Amino acid sequence: MSAQGQLRPIRILPAPRQRPPVIPDPEWSPSDAAPSPYIQDALAVDFTTLTDEQLFGAQPTRRDDLPDPQEWGAHVAQALVEVMAGSRPAPQLLRWTVPEVYAVVARRAVVSARRAGSRRTGSEVRRTVVRRVRVCEPADGVAEVSAVVVDGSRVRAVAFRMVGLDGRWRVEALQVG
Numbered sequence: 001m002s003a004q005g006q007l008r009p010i011r012i013l014p015a016p017r018q019r020p021p022v023i024p025d026p027e028w029s030p031s032d033a034a035p036s037p038y039i040q041d042a043l044a045v046d047f048t049t050l051t052d053e054q055l056f057g058a059q060p061t062r063r064d065d066l067p068d069p070q071e072w073g074a075h076v077a078q079a080l081v082e083v084m085a086g087s088r089p090a091p092q093l094l095r096w097t098v099p100e101v102y103a104v105v106a107r108r109a110v111v112s113a114r115r116a117g118s119r120r121t122g123s124e125v126r127r128t129v130v131r132r133v134r135v136c137e138p139a140d141g142v143a144e145v146s147a148v149v150v151d152g153s154r155v156r157a158v159a160f161r162m163v164g165l166d167g168r169w170r171v172e173a174l175q176v177g
Contacts (some may be wrong), residue, residue, distance in 0.1 A: 027162055063165035069143035069162060072169050077147040077158055079080045080105060081128040085151070097171045101160075104174060107162040130158075143169070168177065 066072075076096060080086035083105050090106040097105065132148040141164035149156045157177040162169040 002074045039117075047103070056163040058170075061167050063137065063164065063166060064142050065140065066164045066169060069135045069137065069169065070143070073135050073143060073145035073147070073160075073162065074130060076160070076162070076169070076171060077130045077133060077145065080160070080171070081130065081149050081151070081158060084108045084112060084176070085128045086116055088125070096169065097174075101171050108176075113160060128152075 002110060079088060079093060081094070083090050083093055086109055090102070090109045093102055093105060128151045130147050130149055134146045136144045138144060143162045145160050145162060146156045149158050159175045159177075160171045161173040163172045164170075
């Protein structure tokens, strides 16, 4: 700052465009170098041993990186029974199920909608409710869920296996009793 309390303007100078001089080593020649494959330090990956599925397919996720299976299992069970009852659209489960499970649930939803259309009374609307959920975790990133479901006057059981893939739980197997 100057004596009067004012700032001086900033001077901008270009950076010098010089490179350090290259000093050749008189004792080294290219023929002395041992032939070795190129390796990129600590990031080296041998792609010859990995398949496309291992590189680009769904990647397993550890249990620590997944939400609570008890709470998540209850939400998924409720969504599954609502889709199978025809009160929720099946595509909402695409992200949370493997294709085989989704196909079974969607087929069951179509059958349920057909049955509801043939016996439509207009006044009867029943909601399927999940009453109790139990979770067993046999391995890291795997949760087996069993749920008690009340469907009108019937009590049913739903069991499914959730596997941690790509940072989320996905239903890999489903059994409805």
